[in-house]
Amino acid sequence: MSLLVEVFTTDESGNSRFPDVPDGSSDLAGFESWRSTVWGSERVRSLGARFFPQLAGDTLCVAPADVPEFIQEVFLLQSNVESIAAGMDSPTPVTHRVGQIADRLDNILDAAQRAIQIGGGVQIS
Template sequence: MSLNITMARPTTDGTLTFRDVPPGVDASAGGESTRQWLYSSQIVRDLGAVYLPRLADDRLVVPPEETVAFLRECARVLAELPAVPAAPPPTSRPTSSTSNAA
């Protein structure tokens, strides 16, 4: 499963009208594991992020009036990206090992 960015506009009745992604724009925000290890990581929280950590548990809806604050948060995290640890290795199933020792 992948994490994607979807643009939507709120309507007067409280629903959302979803917009098509413009041609040539990549709407990918990483794999589903990115939600857990990056967006909700302590280092991202230590950078003062309040929007991105919400992705750990739910979808993120940024109201139009908060878009600038969200973009600033993204820029802050991107600026510190070299300090963010690499993704942990995928969880693997334990394997049983047998020993041939006598």
């Protein structure tokens, strides 16, 4: 299974709406195992991340008001992607892991930027 990143809005009744992923964008946010091995890892936690580690236990739901702070956390992880990849216990070469994580962070950043444009939030599940 894969983790997926989605943008959502909430209507007047409190119901969430999930717009389709636009052409040219991807909703892939990593492998299911990345909940703990990447996003919830001690390496990510040690960077001061507060949103991504939530994935170790459940779905991550970033409220619209928190999306700017979430984007800053994505930037933090992007600037430390080599360290994050090196800390993984995986037979895959580090350079390949760096590319995988960087690609997923790009997808997450794209979703967060789309959320800002429509006043929505971000969910990763």
